[in-house]
Every structure is written in structure tokens, then in C-alpha cells.
Amino acid sequence: MRDHTNEKAMAGPRPVVMSGPSGAGKSTLLKKLLKEFDGVFGFSVSHTTRSPRPGEENGKDYHYVTREVMQAAIANGEFVENAEFSGNMYGTSKAAVQAVQAKNLICILDIDMQGVKNIKKTDLNPIYVSIQAPSMDILEKRLRDRKTESEESLKKRLDAAKVDVEISKEPGLFDVIIINEDLDAAYGKLKDTLLEEIQKVRDTNKS
Ligand SMILES: Nc1ncnc2c1ncn2[C@@H]1O[C@H](COP(=O)(O)OP(=O)(O)OP(=O)(O)O)[C@@H](O)[C@H]1O
Ligand SMILES: Nc1nc2c(ncn2[C@@H]2O[C@H](COP(=O)(O)O)[C@@H](O)[C@H]2O)c(=O)[nH]1
Secondary structure (H helix, E strand, C coil): CCCHHHHHHHHCCCCEEEECCCCCCHHHHHHHHHHHCCCCEEECCEEECCCCCCCCCECCCEEECCHHHHHHHHHCCCEEEEEEECCEEEEEEHHHHHHHHCCCCEEEEECCHHHHHHHCCCCCCCEEEEEECCCHHHHHHHHHHHCCCCHHHHHHHHHHHHHHHHHCCCCCCCCEEEECCCHHHHHHHHHHHHHHHHHHHHHHHHC
């Protein structure tokens, strides 16, 4: 059977991959984009086996599933990419990407470094953005202040962050690395990076 995800990817605007250490500010920044540019961006809702955090909604932030359900769906070829992160499974389903691209929106994927490497093997052709904190100390403070992690999970995320920051230096891996120190400044850089694609969607919607 042919994979229609890729045909849609060729036709519509380029997706955006937002990656970077847990706690660097990816969700904060992408939520600002979705709010300011209503009708331009759409979020690719991932699947995960982790439990929802207070305030998170099933189907909006993630599709919360069991490991068994997720493994079966992966085996069935339903995912573009998947990864194990900090003791849980995460993955982007083909349906999640298609749902956004069917509306001719810029599809935003919030994924870890394993996801970036796997998306590179597809022909999704996204813009790759790495969001990083100014230092490991600041990253740790943000994660602690967010109050979402146990000590064990915090340690796993900080260990993964160190690896992530090193790998992100690989030439050509990311189109842009944004250091999220001042939120407004980081958001400004993100918008500058995506300006051309935003304009394309606006032009298409006008005509
Ligand atoms: N520029 C900033 N200055 C201070 N705090 C920030 C800044 N950007 C984000 N934060 C805060 O840092 C915390 C982590 O941000 P956020 O949840 O967006 O990170 P994330 O990269 O999406 O993490 P994860 O990958 O775990 O989902 C949040 O509490 C957020 O409010
Ligand atoms: N490879 C993938 N990584 C994903 C996906 N969805 C989220 N993530 C990444 O997981 C970590 C942790 O997220 P959290 O919500 O538990 O804090 C973070 O780095 C996300 O970018 C996915 O579908 N694939």
C-alpha cells in the first residue's frame, strides 16, 4: 500500500520540527505560535505512554495510550517515528501529521533527538529548530519549577539534555538553534525563522 503521508508532505507547506532538551521551552514557544497564527499552524498530537499532567487534555496535548496499544500500532505501521524517552514511549502517528496537512496548515512536531534522527530518514522535509536553555543550571531550575517531574525523571531528563546539546552541534542537523533565555526574544527568532513559510500559507489562503 502506498504511503500517502509523504504525498501530502510534498504538496503542502513545510512542517516544523521543534526539538531540544526537556524544559528548554518548546511547548511554551509553540503554544505562542499556535495562538498568534490561528489558521496557519497545526500541532501534530503525539502518542505517549506517560500519564497526563494536570491541565493536559487527551487528544489535544497527547493521545495517552498504554504500552501495549502503542506497540501494536507501531507494528501495524501507523507511526512516522517513535522513541523511548525518560522511561516512556512517544511517537508521531501518520494520522496526526495528515490531520494537520489536510487543512493546509504548517504542521508542528515537538519531538526528541531520536525523533529528529528518524524524521531525517523520511521525506517530510521539515524546518528543523532546536530550542535550548541558556545553561544546564537554568534548565534544571525550569524543570524543577514546572513541578512535573519526580527526582528520578528529572535526572533522566537532565542526562538526556546533556547528550541532546552535544548532538545538536552536529553541522547541518538543525536549520537554527535558538537559545531561549528571554522568552520574547526567543519567540521573535522563531517567528523570523518561519516567516517565509507563514507567508506562503497566508498567500495560499488569500487566493
Ligand atoms: N524564556 C523562559 N524563561 C523562563 N522560563 C521559561 C522560559 N521559557 C519557558 N519557561 C518555563 O520553563 C518550563 C519548561 O518549559 P516547557 O514546558 O515549554 O518546556 P519543553 O521544552 O516543552 O519541555 P518538555 O520537552 O518536557 O515538554 C515551563 O514552566 C515554562 O513556563
Ligand atoms: N520522538 C518523539 N519525541 C516526542 C514526541 N512527543 C513528545 N516528544 C518528546 O518527548 C520529550 C518529553 O516530553 P514530555 O511531554 O513528557 O515532557 C520531549 O523532548 C518531547 O519533545 C514524539 O511523538 N516523538
